[in-house]
Amino acid sequence: MFIGHYSVAFAVRTERNQIPLWVLFVAVQLLDLLWAPFVFLGLEKVRIVLGIAATNPLDLYMGYTHSLVGALVWSALAAFVYKLVRGARASRSAALIIALAVFSHWILDLIVHRRDLAIYDDTLKVGFGLLNYKGAEFAMEIALLVVGIAVYLKRNVIKSAGRKIGIGVFGVVLILVQTQTTFCGRPLSSNRIVAITTLFAAIAFVLEKQRRSH
Secondary structure: OOOHHHHHHHHHOOOOOOOOHHHHHHHHOHHHHHHHHHHHOOOOEEEEOOOOOOOOOEEEEOOOOOOHHHHHHHHHHHHHHHHHHHHHHOOHHHHHHHHHHHHHHHHHHHHHOOOOEOOEOOEOOEOOOHHHOHHHHHHHHHHHHHHHHHHHHHHOOOOOHHHHHHHHHHHHHHHHHHHHHHHHOOOOOHHHHHHHHHHHHHHHHHHHHHHHOO
16 A cells, blocks of 8 residues: 555545644555654564565565554554644644554555554554555555545635646556556665655645735
8 A cells, every 4th residue: 555545634624623734645655754763763564475475575674654553553643643743733633644554554554464464562463455456556556545535625725726627637656656656666675765755745746835925
């Protein structure tokens, strides 16, 4: 699961909660962003095992970032940090949305991962294994993204035709990235995930800045 995570960011952003889209982009990928330094420090491990799954050949130990307990802890911490940084501008419901956005990563990973998501540490691993069905997993990612963008366009006031076009183009770029990742490219390393996620968050920031300027 990669671009499918962004569907949640698009879907939960509303004029009422006023959470910046780029913040939600970071939230839904926070577990993967944390995974990168944890791998670098040797706290979590990854190796390539060809044939381990149809779409993703990575054999993973992610007990600190992608276990159920770990995901719940990071979700709570993200909500706390968001509330702390935003202060009075952040409602309790907005902080809860941040927590749910972070935790949505684990839920979506549960659907697609093989049994490599631990309940805690390296214990009681779960996963429904959709990654073993390349076409179905790809279709799910695209469907989630399209629905998320559609909900975003419906729930947010967008008067600028240029911004609507920009969001549409961004959606196409996300689909192209997923297509390349699924059918043409090597698996996403921790460093590539950080780079791509940072780029996508920057694009989301620019799109919302365009909204404020109109």
